[in-house]
Amino acid sequence: MVNRERDARLGGEGVLYFGGVAAGISHEISNILNIINELAGLQHDIAAVAAGCGDARVGRIADLADRIKAQVTRGEEVNRRLHSFAHSVDEAETTFDLVELFALLAFLEGRPARLAGVELTVRVPEHGVSLHGDPFSLLLAVHGCVDAALRAAGSGGRVDVEAERHDGGARIRVACGAPLPADVTEAASASALRAGAASWGATVTVDPTTDTPRSIVVTVPATSARASRTVGDRPPEEVS
Numbered sequence: 001m002v003n004r005e006r007d008a009r010l011g012g013e014g015v016l017y018f019g020g021v022a023a024g025i026s027h028e029i030s031n032i033l034n035i036i037n038e039l040a041g042l043q044h045d046i047a048a049v050a051a052g053c054g055d056a057r058v059g060r061i062a063d064l065a066d067r068i069k070a071q072v073t074r075g076e077e078v079n080r081r082l083h084s085f086a087h088s089v090d091e092a093e094t095t096f097d098l099v100e101l102f103a104l105l106a107f108l109e110g111r112p113a114r115l116a117g118v119e120l121t122v123r124v125p126e127h128g129v130s131l132h133g134d135p136f137s138l139l140l141a142v143h144g145c146v147d148a149a150l151r152a153a154g155s156g157g158r159v160d161v162e163a164e165r166h167d168g169g170a171r172i173r174v175a176c177g178a179p180l181p182a183d184v185t186e187a188a189s190a191s192a193l194r195a196g197a198a199s200w201g202a203t204v205t206v207d208p209t210t211d212t213p214r215s216i217v218v219t220v221p222a223t224s225a226r227a228s229r230t231v232g233d234r235p236p237e238e239v240s
Helices: 002-052 058-087 098-116 135-153 188-200 225-233
Strands: 094-097 119-123 130-133 158-166 169-176 203-207 215-220
Touching (some): 002 058, 058 098, 094 098, 098 119, 130 135, 130 225, 135 215, 188 203, 188 225
Parallel strands (some): 119 158
16 A cells, blocks of 8 residues: 555656646747847848848748747747646646647647547537636546547548537547547556546546447546645645
8 A cells, every 4th residue: 555655646747747848848949049030030131131121042041040939939939839738747636728738739739630640620519617626637638538439530530629618517429430448447458548637537438338339428526636635634724
């Protein structure tokens, strides 16, 4: 029992360490991209002056500078998402909007979907859904659903992810264009789904339940189970 408690503590510390390092690296990448962008701008300005002196060949240099700046813009967006993901482990108990989390989810799951040849659509909730708990655990749970759906869909398939407000919390549905295995939520590959859902006290079901399922549904409370237990353990004067 002692070993399990120690492993759990070290696991949590490991996640925080990983997130902190990733966030720091993200800052460094941002600094590098800023320098490249400034140099590309200087290159463009020099080419413009040379073109004004009648040298038509510098047009190719100006075009190259524009292409570099376009890639820097793309790199900045990727790095911004990396930074958001790194900071998702900062707080195990925080209030966040599911809209923002789904925007990050769409980015994170986009590459695995492209590699699998699957068309992935992530529909961000139309209205804000405020939740309190560990955003990283919820990302982990939904990732487990998407991963299972991508495996089932196969190349040329389709996966749709959507969420809606439900009973104060949220209901998240990951739908697959192909049938899912009947035991999809119990498979060894679904460990991320089970770990994230357990942290939230979320319920996980498949739909339909009486036939070959094509959707995994995660029903999430407004406040995670872990956060609720923490509040319950505090003295009344600390909760208010």
